Amino acid sequence: xxxxxxxxxxxxxxxxxxxxxxxxxxxxxxxxxxxxxxxxxxxxxxxxxxxxxxxxxxxxxxxxxxxxxxxxxxxxxxxxxxxxxxxxxxxxxxxxxxxxxxxxxxxxxxxxx
Amino acid sequence: xxxxxxxxxxxxxxxxxxxxxxxxxxxxxxxxxxxxxxxxxxxxxxxxxxxxxxxxxxxxxxxxxxxxxxxxxxxxxxxxxxxxxxxxxxxxxxxxxxxxxxxxxxxxxxxxxx
Numbered sequence: 001x002x003x004x005x006x007x008x009x010x011x012x013x014x015x016x017x018x019x020x021x022x023x024x025x026x027x028x029x030x031x032x033x034x035x036x037x038x039x040x041x042x043x044x045x046x047x048x049x050x051x052x053x054x055x056x057x058x059x060x061x062x063x064x065x066x067x068x069x070x071x072x073x074x075x076x077x078x079x080x081x082x083x084x085x086x087x088x089x090x091x092x093x094x095x096x097x098x099x100x101x102x103x104x105x106x107x108x109x110x111x112x113x
Numbered sequence: 114x115x116x117x118x119x120x121x122x123x124x125x126x127x128x129x130x131x132x133x134x135x136x137x138x139x140x141x142x143x144x145x146x147x148x149x150x151x152x153x154x155x156x157x158x159x160x161x162x163x164x165x166x167x168x169x170x171x172x173x174x175x176x177x178x179x180x181x182x183x184x185x186x187x188x189x190x191x192x193x194x195x196x197x198x199x200x201x202x203x204x205x206x207x208x209x210x211x212x213x214x215x216x217x218x219x220x221x222x223x224x225x226x227x
Contacts, residue, residue, distance in 0.1 A: 002155075004155070008153070032212075032214055034214065036216075041221075042220070042221075043203055043218035043219060043220055043221055044156070044203070044216070044218055045218070046215050046216065049214070087155070087156070091213075091214060100146070100158060100161055100171065100213070101158075101213075101214070101216065103148075103155040103156040103157075104155050105153055105154060105155035106155060
């Protein structure tokens with residue numbers, strides 16, 4: 001079983017739609033959680049961290065459910081520019097502060113006009 | 114501010130050849146790492162470093178060597194290229210101040226081994 005699992009999609013949605021991605025992780029001792037965004041043929045970039053209390057950044061909302069070991073990302077009012085692959089990322093508790101992160105395979109979003 | 118610079122962007126090798134992927138960062142980050150990205154597999158950690166002179170293995174280290182003689186540079190060496198090493202390679206750096214959680218990636222190297 002992969003440590004971090006995502007539905008690869010693609011998710012095809014019209015502009016203005018609300019779309020949600022889920023991600024599950026297998027290690028209950030995982031420490032920190034993130035969403036990274038990767039545009040086609042580009043490097044990944046940090047989109048947002050995910051906190052236990054949930055957090056919001058504009059049209060993006062991230063949630064963490066430690067009991068069920070899943071993380072979600074909600075995008076409201078989708079824009080064409082949101083088309084990308086969204087990577088769920090987990091920091092294992094044993095990694096300390098080494099920069100070692102575990103990446104999911106990514107969920108691809110295509111926003112259509 | 115260049116950030117993380119990776120070279121080359123593209124490379125084609127024959128089986129058995131060796132080469133070095135270069136990575137340099139100018140942000141004075143303590144941590145540097147190499148990932149490979151394959152379809153359906155996500156990014157997988159090859160090697161990482163927490164400072165000059167210190168390196169360790171990640172999830173998929175076989176066939177690769179690294180060294181970290183300076184804070185800025187973290188080259189990845191392919192000792193004897195194999196078709197299974199065809200992939201996109203990303204170098205990344207992060208800061209102790211951010212607990213190593215915010216990775217800054219280079220633009221990637223697309224490597225094909227024939």
